[in-house]
Amino acid sequence: MPFDPHFLARLFPALLEGAEVTVELAVLTMAICLVWGLVVALVQATPGPLGWIAGAYIQVVRNTPLLIQLYIVYFGLSMIGMGLSGFASGLLALCIQNGGYVAEIYRGGLQAVSARQYEAGRALGMRRWTLYSVVIMPQVIARIIPPMTNQGISIIKDTSQVAAIAVMEMMKVAQVWVESSANTYDVFLGVAIIYLALTSVANVVGKLAERRLAFVQ
Amino acid sequence: MREFAPLLHGYWYLLRGAEMTLLMAVVAVIPATLLGIAIALLQIFGSRFARAAVVGYLFFIRGIPLLVLLTFTYYLLPLTGIDLPPFWGVVLVLAFYYGAFMSEVFRAGILSLPRAQWDAARSLGMTRRLMLQIVIFPQALRLAAPPFVNLCVNLVKATSLVSIVGLWELTMASREIVERTLAPFQIFLGAAAIYFCICYTLALYGKYLERRVLHGH
Numbered sequence: 368m369p370f371d372p373h374f375l376a377r378l379f380p381a382l383l384e385g386a387e388v389t390v391e392l393a394v395l396t397m398a399i400c401l402v403w404g405l406v407v408a409l410v411q412a413t414p415g416p417l418g419w420i421a422g423a424y425i426q427v428v429r430n431t432p433l434l435i436q437l438y439i440v441y442f443g444l445s446m447i448g449m450g451l452s453g454f455a456s457g458l459l460a461l462c463i464q465n466g467g468y469v470a471e472i473y474r475g476g477l478q479a480v481s482a483r484q485y486e487a488g489r490a491l492g493m494r495r496w497t498l499y500s501v502v503i504m505p506q507v508i509a510r511i512i513p514p515m516t517n518q519g520i521s522i523i524k525d526t527s528q529v530a531a532i533a534v535m536e537m538m539k540v541a542q543v544w545v546e547s548s549a550n551t552y553d554v555f556l557g558v559a560i561i562y563l564a565l566t567s568v569a570n571v572v573g574k575l576a577e578r579r580l581a582f583v584q
Numbered sequence: 585m586r587e588f589a590p591l592l593h594g595y596w597y598l599l600r601g602a603e604m605t606l607l608m609a610v611v612a613v614i615p616a617t618l619l620g621i622a623i624a625l626l627q628i629f630g631s632r633f634a635r636a637a638v639v640g641y642l643f644f645i646r647g648i649p650l651l652v653l654l655t656f657t658y659y660l661l662p663l664t665g666i667d668l669p670p671f672w673g674v675v676l677v678l679a680f681y682y683g684a685f686m687s688e689v690f691r692a693g694i695l696s697l698p699r700a701q702w703d704a705a706r707s708l709g710m711t712r713r714l715m716l717q718i719v720i721f722p723q724a725l726r727l728a729a730p731p732f733v734n735l736c737v738n739l740v741k742a743t744s745l746v747s748i749v750g751l752w753e754l755t756m757a758s759r760e761i762v763e764r765t766l767a768p769f770q771i772f773l774g775a776a777a778i779y780f781c782i783c784y785t786l787a788l789y790g791k792y793l794e795r796r797v798l799h800g801h
Contacts, residue, residue, distance in 0.1 A: 442768035
C-alpha cells in the first residue's frame with residue numbers, strides 16, 4: 368500500500384538518521400578537499416617531478432570510477448594489513464576522488480588571475496604568503512564559488528556510493544527498508560525528498576557565499 | 585611480480601567486462617544525447633509550460649544520486665509490470681540521467697552564439713528550422729563538443745554503479761575475480777587501469793577539441 372502515513376512516520380526518522388551520516392561524510396569531504404585540492408593545485412603549478420606527480424594524480428583519480436577507488440581503499444588496504452572502518456574508507460575514497468576535481472577547479476581559478484596581479488604584488492615588495500593571501504586567493508575564491516557549489520552537490524550525491532561497502536548512510540538505510548518492508552514507493556519518495564532537500568541546501572549555501580565573496584565578474 | 589599473478593590470470597575476464605562497460609556506455613550515450621538536444625531546444629524555444637516541466641525535470645535529476653535512481657528502477661520496474669530486461673532498464677536510467685546534464689551543455693553551446701548569427705539568419709528570411717539546421721547547430725555543436733566529451737567520461741565511470749544492482753560489466757567482473765582469488769588490491773587496480781585507459785583517451789580527445797575551439801580550426 369503506497370503512501371501509508373503510519374509507515375512514513377516510522378520510515379522518516381530512520382532515513383534522517385542515515386542522512387546524518389550522509390551529511391557528515393559530505394561536509395568532511397568538502398572541508399578536507401578544499402584544503403587538499405588547493406595543495407594539489409599549487410604543487411601542480413610548480414615545475415619538476417612534484418608538479419608532474421600532482422598532475423598525474425589529478426588525471427588518474429578523475430578518470431577512474433569512485434566505486435573502484437572505494438573498493439581499493441576498503442578491500443585492498445585491509446588485505447595488506449592497513450584496514451580502515453567503512454566510514455573512514457568511504458571518507459578517504461571520497462577525498463581522493465573529489466580532491467582531483469577540486470584541484471582542477473582551483474587550477475582554473477588560479478589561471479584566470481592575470482600575471483600582472485602577481486607582478487604588481489611583487490613590485491610592492493610583498494612576500495609570497497602576503498601576495499597569495501591578500502592579492503591572489505581572494506580573486507581565485509571569488510571566481511570558483513559556482514563550480515565549487517556544483518562539486519559540493521556532486522559530493523552529496525557521491526556519498527550514496529559508500530552504501531556499497533555497507534556504511535549505514537541514507538542509501539544503505541533505504542536499501543534495508545526496501546528489502547524488509549517491500550514498500551518501495553514510499554522509501555523511494557522519502558529518499559528522493561531528503562536528497563533533494565540536502566542538495567538544495569548546498570545550492571543555497573553556494574549562492575549565499577557567492578553574494579558574500581564574489582566581487583570579480 | 586608474483587603478487588600480480590591473479591591479475592594475469594584474470595585479465596581476459598576483465599577485458600570482457602570492459603567490453604560490456606563500453607557497450608553499455610555507447611548504447612546509453614545515444615539516447616542521452618538526443619534527449620539532451622531535445623531538452624535544450626525545449627528550454628530555449630518551448631512554451632512556458634514546457635520550460636517549467638524541463639526545470640522540474642532538471643531539478644529532480646540533478647538533486648538525486650544516480651545510484652538511488654538505478655536501485656529504485658531495479659526494485660520498481662517489476663512492480664509496474666513493465667517487462668524490461670535489466671540491461672535496457674539501466675540504459676534507460678543512464679540516458680535520462682545524463683540527458684539532463686547534456687541538455688545544459690547543448691543549451692550553453694546554443695546560447696553562447698553571438699546574437700548577430702540569429703539576426704543574420706532571420707534577416708535572410710530563414711525559417712526557424714532551417715536557421716537551426718544550417719546556422720545554429722553546426723556552430724553550437726562545435727562549442728558543445730569538449731564538455732560533451734567530458735560528460736562521456738563521467739558516463740563511462742557511472743556504468744560501474746550498475747554492478748551494485750547486479751549487472752555484469754567491468755566492476756562486477758573484477759568483484760567476481762576478487763571473490764575467487766582474494767586479491768582485491770591487484771584486481772581492482774587492474775580494473776582501475778582499464779577504466780583509466782578508456783576515460784583518459786576520451787579526456788585527451790576532449791582536450792584536443794577544446795584547443796580546436798579556442799584557436800579556430
